[in-house]
Amino acid sequence: MKILQLAPRFPFPLDDGGKIVVANTFREFVQQGVSTILFSLNSETELPKTAIQEAEKIGKNVIFNYNTKNTIGKIARSVFTNKAIYLQKYWNKNILEAVDTLILNDKPDILQAEHTCMTPICLYFREKYNIPFGIRLHNIEHKIWEKYAEEMKNPFAKIYLKQQTKLLKKREIELIEQANISFAITQEEKKEIDRLTNNVNVHVASVGVELDKWTPSDFSYRNKNQLVFATTFHWIHNTNALLWFLKNVLPIVYEKNNQVKMMIIGKNAPKWIENYANIGANSLGYLSDIRGVVRQSAIYVAPLFVGAGIRIKILEAMAMGMPVVATSVSAAGINATENDGLFITDDKEKYAEIILELMNNAEKCENAGIRARQFVEKKFSWKENVKKMILQYEEILKNK
The missing domain is CATH 3.40.50.2000 (Glycogen Phosphorylase B;)
Structure with a gap:
């Protein structure tokens, strides 16, 4: 089995939770015998060489330079097109062409979207090449936007955030319903997804800790x-x-x-x-x-x-x-x-x-x-939680 893992940020160095999840999932896929390619976007002007070397030690990875930061232009576009900026800003012709080239050259069996924002790309290529895809739901994204909107004091920003939350919620639910499988981080979020969606294939695959790295001191x-x-x-x-x-x-x-x-x-x-x-x-x-x-x-x-x-x-x-x-x-x-x-x-x-x-x-x-x-x-074991994902992907391919 070969997996193409799509991430909105290059996950090295491991300095925040989202990057830690992506990087360790990549590492465990490879360690458990799954041929894996990590495709990630990079908004930084220059990545540390040590970070790139760390990724290369694990397996094949492709870094695509693309600015995902919110700008006035992107915000205005989201208003005029009435689309969720969180999803819209990752939908780009150049990204699609880069992923297309990877698929043609490496012929993955499974696509995995890290975060909801990478899911439209996976959906596009499933329709084009009939490749099943899964979503690694690091969060239920619209819930975060919902809370952000509640706390926003600026009245104009509050109106914008409420509108964006509504758009994102609708599209996020649609994307989860269209995926071959989704993996929630917690049981509570699985229950919420079950409540929001109709008859979706969602499982819990939590996170882990590198226990030999994070050891106690006296x-x-x-x-x-x-x-x-x-x-x-x-x-x-x-x-x-x-x-x-x-x-x-x-x-x-x-x-x-x-x-x-x-x-x-x-x-x-x-x-x-x-x-x-x-x-x-x-x-x-x-x-x-x-x-x-x-x-x-x-x-x-x-x-x-x-x-x-x-x-x-x-x-x-x-x-x-x-x-x-x-x-x-x-x-x-x-x-x-x-x-x-x-x-x-x-x-x-x-x-x-x-x-x-x-x-x-x-x-x-x-x-x-x-x-x-x-x-x-x-x-919290990385090995066991990633193994759950591999077994589910194997089942999908068997029934394809």
């Missing part, structure tokens, strides 16, 4: 007063999550413990983080390997209020034997509780209270971290 090595948060700031909701935490939670923690340190990791971090340096906020910028800072920290925080799928960074922190304090949105799909080292609250006072309790009780903090590692070891 608890005595950690700074009991140090928090850590790692993210990518190109997504506005991550920026808003950090701002909420710095404005509403960190001041409460600092008032009770002025030794607190908040280590913030991520590319293009906002300048305003400096305004919170007096209460312990430290912006470290982009780190190619975050494990050193994470191992020095005692608690990982995840304060997201908009999102879907599973937060990979939470799982990686748990794999490193670290308790995590998260909002309900951040924790969605993991299905862990305080007994598994994942503490969940959306209340700022409670959030601070949990952090302070873990800081002040070393034994509780260490035991929570041990349980977190054990939970991830049992529940």
